[in-house]
Amino acid sequence: MSDQTAHPEQHGNDPVRHLGLVGLGKMGGNMRTRLREAGLEVTGYAPDPTTTDVETLEDLVAALPRPRTVWVMVPSGDPTRQTVERLGQLLEPGDLVIEGGNSRWTDDREHAAHLAERGVRYVDCGVSGGIWGVTEGYGLMAGGDPADIERALPVFDALRPEGPREEGFSHAGPVGAGHYAKMVHNGIEYAVMQAFAEGYELLDKTDVVDDVATVFAGWRRGTVVRSWLLDLLVRALEEDPGLTTVSGYAEDSGEGRWTVIEGIENAVATPTIAASLYARFVSRQEESPAMKAIAALRNQFGGHTVRSTRPGSAEQVAESAREGAAAEGEPTGPA
Incomplete structure (x- = not known):
């Protein structure tokens, strides 16, 4: 295990220069690459020996200068909960945990309270960008104390797209606000994808339109529906005209459900988002x-x-x- 005393110390409010990253899957691994390309030092940990930089979580903590900053990028639910609890045992007062997975915002409050018992700081961050974030940048929505956000700005700036900070990064509010904003973002995403999908089916079924892919490609500039999701649909149709190799089975990762539940709890009608979520449920039934x-x-x-x-x-x-x-x-x- 590395000797912690071999690393220079940072003051509590100094910008992060060396980040620990737990989780090196499709998102986490790409984030490590983007951070390093931006000049930040990153020590990553994952169970996969072919991707990890250190052998254990203990080694990761030991490799970081105090006060440490560790970004958690593992699946939501128990994997995140267990990782945060373990970090709570390893980290010290003044250290900071940033949780960047797709956790529910209510979990963030529990994580923050658990870590606060040991004086460890906590920030939640919703991350959008998927596999393209490594080159295009990630949309980031953070929740936490302003001082903690300020401390992590070098990390956020390295991950977000180029251009004005406010166009790719938002400090949404206190702990939980980042994942709440990401939850609503994904609910909107569900609805937009469903609208494109229904339009695709109608265009494909009629004998009036000869070339559906060309129609969608022609919407990419000058129309009010131009968007990155439209660009990705055009790409999918270019790679597989007719989408013949794709099953009509669509999963959901939770945010759409949570958005609808929040709408009910706050008496806010979300019929479009709800319908797009239900459409995914229907897609999984061979017989309804x-x-x-x-x-x-x-x-x-x-x-x-x-x-x-x-x-x-x-x-x-x-x-x-x-x-x-x-x-x-x-x-x-x-x-």
Whole structure:
């Protein structure tokens, strides 16, 4: 293990010059690269021996000058919780933890309270940019004490896109505000993606439009819907016209759900975001129980044909329902 005394000390409010980074996956690994290219010293830790700079979390802490700053970039939930708890045991008063994963904002308050018992500072930071952040920069939304934000500005400036700071970085408020802002950002992202997806399906299905990919590409400049998400959709269509190699199964990582819940808690209607979230739920069903119930009900009250799971039996089911409805004097019209 490294000797902590071999490193020069920093004063508590000095800007960070050497960062510890826990988690070197697709996002964390790219962030390490961008930080180093900006001239910051980074010591990274991950269980994968092919990517880590040190063997243990203890080694990471020992490699950093006091007061230490450690950025946590691991999956939300238990992995983040366990990492923060372990850092609470290893770090000292005046050290700072920045949590940059997709944690729920309420978790941040728990993390901050836990670390405060040992005098360790805490900042939460929502990070947007995905795999492109290493070259394009990351959109950052931070929550925490102004002094802690000021201390970490060299890190934020290295990660954010080039240009005015306020266009790629925001200090959203106290602890929890960063992840709250990122949660709402992702809820909006869900809705925008769903709108593009529905437009794509309609254009693809009609025989009026010959080249859907060209239409989307033509929207990239001069239109009110131009955006990076549109650019990425055009790229996807260029790589795979018709999206024939992609399954229609779409996961959600939690932020959309939390946004809808927050809307309910605050009596704010979020119908577009909610609909986009529900569309993802539907995408995971090979057979929808809800739609089966609707088909059965239409058959019962209107005698409408049902596509039975038994081959060749659909018309028999429909005819039986019609006879029953006629005998009871029920309407058999469309619905």
